[in-house]
Amino acid sequence: MTYPPEPWHLEGRLYVSVWTVPRSDVTAPLPPEVRPVTLLGRALVGTAWAVYEGDGVLRYREVLRAVLVRRRFRPMATITGIWVDSEASRAGGRALWGVPKELAVFTVTGHDTFSARARAEHGHLLCAARFRALTRVSLRVPVAFPVAQTRAGRLHISPVRCRGRARPARASWEFGEAGPGGPGRRRPLLSVLYEDARMLFGRAPHRP
Template identity: 35%
Template structure:
């Protein structure tokens, strides 16, 4: 478990960050034995089955109307609790904008790294994420069910780790949601999060007209 992150010299927007775009999210059953070494010791792992917790992958593209335009891959390894708060724990984040890396690390204590993204549309929508020429993951789906025609409110909270301190921040917004059918996740053995064994998602969603406001974190 990394207890500190190198500081970045790039300028970056101050919090809160407003983001608008689209996203894909998948949920997976994760072995607790495979994810617990990613956690600070004070976090309690919450199982959904004996020896299993809930993790996932979030892929997004933020554009017009956002504080920064960038793509993002978030890997969360499982459900955890600290005090009276419950959320997921983020093990890896990749973006394609250096200001997003700097802001994520210095404001929120999130372990952002640079990567490249390739989105494909058409009959088989997909996205592939690369770093240093190697593939990190590939997300694809066959089709989606019709979603709610108007955006619905969205709220989430998340933990992070900054200066040896557990932090908490909230995310508010709205989104249109579609259930994705025949979603597939490919994570090569060389990927840094391959040990989480994200293969067959138990469910996956497409998020459209996504509007988020990511708040300044506070220590717990």
């Protein structure tokens, strides 16, 4: 399977929710040298849908769960579960960055009022969600953060940079047993629609 070299330029929309969960709920293996960021015994978890439909290197959909972690005092994100509907994205994510992508079948509708469902190839529900933007007013919010994964048995850190417009949203989620793992309550702490997103994932090739 061929896939684009890094960095990947991706364009589209993201629907993001943030949760706080007990530290004991972070059960997925984390990369070496990192540990969850916790406050009063609770960790910060993000779940997100992405619809990459612009002029990027690939067009596909994905849903993921990520945990806020730290390496010493440096905050990072670790993707602990992620599903995509693109063979090239699955192969490239695993080979380039150690992102544990799996394949799924997606049903996605809407924009400001967004509905999405992801099922595993055998048909079991992974997760579903509904988002509704709370305002038409958006704010340009650039985002940059490192992603820490395990690649070839070692810690692999990849930069992520993104520009887009953010709007607050209301969201509800449903999680299947095999999906990205559901926090204990149905509604998240915070949800955002991040549109007109232009993302750069990974490092530029080294120039001698």
